[in-house]
Every structure is written in structure tokens, then in C-alpha cells.
Amino acid sequence: MAVKVSARGQIDPFIVMDVMREANAMAATGEDIVHLEVGQPGTPAPERVLEAAERALRDNRLGYTDAMGIPQLRERIAEHYVVMYGVDVSPERVVVTTGSSGAFLLAFLGAFDSGDKVALAAPGYPSYRNILSALGIEPVVFETRLADRYQPTPGLLSERAADLDGLIVASPSNPTGTMIGGAEMAALTAHCRDRGVRFISDEIYHGITYGHESVTALAYDDEAVIINSFSKYFSMTGWRLGWMIVPDSMLRSVECLTQNLFISPPTLSQHAAVAAFDSHDELRAKVAKYARNREILLSELPKVGFDKLAPADGAFYVYADVAQLTNDSPDFCRRMLAEARVATTPGLDFDPYRGNSFVRFSFAGTEDDMRQAIDRLGDWRPGS
Numbered sequence: 001m002a003v004k005v006s007a008r009g010q011i012d013p014f015i016v017m018d019v020m021r022e023a024n025a026m027a028a029t030g031e032d033i034v035h036l037e038v039g040q041p042g043t044p045a046p047e048r049v050l051e052a053a054e055r056a057l058r059d060n061r062l063g064y065t066d067a068m069g070i071p072q073l074r075e076r077i078a079e080h081y082v083v084m085y086g087v088d089v090s091p092e093r094v095v096v097t098t099g100s101s102g103a104f105l106l107a108f109l110g111a112f113d114s115g116d117k118v119a120l121a122a123p124g125y126p127s128y129r130n131i132l133s134a135l136g137i138e139p140v141v142f143e144t145r146l147a148d149r150y151q152p153t154p155g156l157l158s159e160r161a162a163d164l165d166g167l168i169v170a171s172p173s174n175p176t177g178t179m180i181g182g183a184e185m186a187a188l189t190a191h192c193r194d195r196g197v198r199f200i201s202d203e204i205y206h207g208i209t210y211g212h213e214s215v216t217a218l219a220y221d222d223e224a225v226i227i228n229s230f231s232k233y234f235s236m237t238g239w240r241l242g243w244m245i246v247p248d249s250m251l252r253s254v255e256c257l258t259q260n261l262f263i264s265p266p267t268l269s270q271h272a273a274v275a276a277f278d279s280h281d282e283l284r285a286k287v288a289k290y291a292r293n294r295e296i297l298l299s300e301l302p303k304v305g306f307d308k309l310a311p312a313d314g315a316f317y318v319y320a321d322v323a324q325l326t327n328d329s330p331d332f333c334r335r336m337l338a339e340a341r342v343a344t345t346p347g348l349d350f351d352p353y354r355g356n357s358f359v360r361f362s363f364a365g366t367e368d369d370m371r372q373a374i375d376r377l378g379d380w381r382p383g384s
């Protein structure tokens with residue numbers, strides 16, 4: 001008799017991980033691939049973090065820690081909110097997590113019951129809807145507009161659903177890089193609070209912005225759940241460390257969830273990450289490199305056939321409308337990889353409705369990667 005496999009586990013793939021696997025397999029056979037698919041810094045963790053990790057390896061037993069994280073790190077994270085945003089937050093409300101990915105699981109379990117409805121924008125980060133689906137929470141995906149910088153607005157939310165339990169936003173967003181300003185954040189959080197809708201703010205790309213200021217939802221809504229990570233600005237993807245700021249109303253339940261699901265976040269990473277907050281000079285130099293890469297893509301991509309680009313306010317992505325070139329973005333990206341040897345991510349990963357006519361380019365790599373990609377795409381001529 002056949003043994004059952006769960007229906008709720010049958011979620012969509014995170015397509016970029018599939019693309020990465022394919023690109024890495026080609027690279028392993030000696031192919032020279034330019035990686036513009038991955039959303040991760042090409043650089044290691046800051047020097048001080050590496051030194052702190054070496055000390056911790058030598059001196060620390062590296063056993064389990066408190067489920068919510070080591071006190072020194074929770075305090076540094078709380079202090080970060082005063083320094084960066086002028087917002088006071090008690091270290092008790094800081095929950096250290098296994099990447100922001102671990103934080104999503106805790107936030108969704110802590111805030112929503114199965115059957116609840118949670119709104120999110122398309123285009124947007126695919127794992128929100130896939131994790132919600134696996135948990136039996138209904139993702140209400142709504143199409144945002146370029147005119148609104150692909151971000152949700154109170155108007156769009158009202159049009160779509162009156163009975164929402166939550167809203168997830170990301171500013172800067174993945175895949176577009178577009179941001180929510182202070183006035184818009186105030187309006188969105190007020191709209192949600194008035195209707196009892198839990199606001200979840202993914203702030204993982206804060207710090208990586210180009211002339212725009214990141215605003216935290218915490219400044220506007222004390223009931224918001226804030227999610228952040230050491231992966232992007234802090235250049236520590238593989239250390240698998242993130243954090244949440246949790247409202248008092250959810251604190252004990254999130255503590256019990258994280259005790260049972262994770263026991264504690266990675267200990268070595270926690271000790272090392274304390275030093276991340278003393279590394280802003282080094283980190284700002286990395287952001288300056290992304291800014292140069294961004295300039296190259298924004299000025300050169302139009303010359304090689306990609307001329308409809310979303311405003312890349314922050315993060316390290318350019319989201320291109322390629323409707324004139326394809327209505328099958330996975331096939332388009334596959335051909336680009338096979339023929340031009342440039343790996344990119346099909347828009348379908350981020351937008352189940354319009355994603356077939358979009359492609360995401362990541363500029364987290366080196367300046368040389370950007371120039372190589374432009375040369376190759378120029379020779380490939382996607383329109384011909």
C-alpha cells in the first residue's frame with residue numbers, strides 16, 4: 001500500500017535555488033558562468049566578525065544558548081534601533097532567529113491560525129506565500145503597480161479584501177528594490193491597525209539603499225512584527241542568523257515556539273554577530289560597491305535590450321519588464337544561461353500573474369561580473 005506524502009508540503013519551488021543549482025552544475029563542468037541570479041553578497045563577513053568567531057571557537061563551549069538569543073546580542077540589536085532610527089526598543093522584545101527564514105516561521109505561527117488570510121504583494125519574495133501555504137494560512141496575493149513603486153497601498157488593500165488577518169511588506173523589496181517612504185508607511189500601518197490586521201515588515205535590505213532612507217515599521221506601529229537578518233547588509237548569509245522585534249502580546253508564544261522548533265539560534269554565529277554592529281565603515285564600503293554595480297546595470301542594460309527597469313531604490317536587484325522579448329520567463333532565463341552563460345532569475349518566482357514577462361538581475365557580485373554580463377548580453381541580443 002502506498003505511504004502518504006502530505007498535501008501541505010507540496011509547495012512551489014523557490015525557483016532561484018533551482019536556477020542556482022543549474023548554474024553551479026554548468027560551472028562544475030568548466031563552463032564560465034556569470035552569476036546574476038543569486039541574492040547574496042559575494043564578500044565574506046566583516047573582519048571584526050571573523051575575529052570574534054575565531055575567539056568564540058577557541059574560548060567558548062558553543063553549547064545551546066537561551067532560546068531567544070544571547071543577552072549581549074539582543075542588547076546590541078536593541079541599541080541598533082536607537083542608533084539607526086531613533087526608536088527605543090527593549091532587548092526583551094528582540095528574538096534572535098535562524099536567519100530571517102526562521103523568523104518567518106515563528107512570526108506566522110505566532111500571529112496567525114490556519115485558515116487566516118494574509119496579504120502580500122506581487123511581485124514579492126516567494127517564500128512568504130510558500131511558507132504560509134505550508135502552514136495552512138491563505139496567502140492573498142495582490143498585484144501592485146509600477147506607479148506605486150510595486151508596493152501595497154491602503155487603496156489597493158481595500159479593493160482586494162475586507163477580511164484580512166495580516167499584511168507582509170518588504171522595503172526595500174525583493175525583486176524590485178523599491179521602497180516605502182515615511183508617509184506611506186504611516187498610512188499603511190494605520191490602515192492595518194484600524195482593521196485589526198497584523199503588520200509584518202521584512203526589513204532585511206535596510207542599510208542597502210541609494211539615496212533613500214529606510215524607515216522601520218516599528219516607528220509607526222508597536223504591534224508590528226519586524227523581521228531582519230545578518231544575511232544582506234552584514235554580508236553573512238551562510239551564518240544563518242536573523243532577528244525579530246516582537247510585540248509584547250506575542251512574546252511568550254514566540255518564546256515557546258522557538259524553544260520547541262529551534263532550541264536556540266546558531267551559537268557561533270551569535271557570538272560573532274555582536275561585532276557586526278562595530279563594522280559599519282566596512283559595510284558601507286560594500287554598499288558603495290553595490291552602488292557602482294547598480295549604476296553600470298541601470299546605464300548599460302537598456303543598451304543591450306533591457307530598457308524597462310523598476311526604480312532600484314535599495315537592495316541589489318534590477319527588475320526588468322521583458323514583455324517585448326518573452327511570455328515565458330523561465331524559458332527565457334534558461335536560454336540566457338545556456339547561450340549567453342549569464343544566470344538570472346525568472347520573474348515567475350516573484351509574481352504568479354505577470355512574472356512570465358519579467359527577469360531579475362542581481363548586482364550583489366563584482367563590478368567585473370556586471371561588465372562581463374553586459375558584454376555577453378550585448379553579443380546575445382535577446383531581441384533578435
Ligand SMILES: Cc1ncc(COP(=O)(O)O)c(C=O)c1O
Pocket residue numbers: 039098099100101102125170173174202204228229230231237241242
Ligand atoms: C526579502 C527577503 N527576505 C528574506 C530573505 C531570507 O534571508 P535569510 O533567511 O538569509 O535571512 C531573503 C533572501 O533572499 C529576501 O530576499
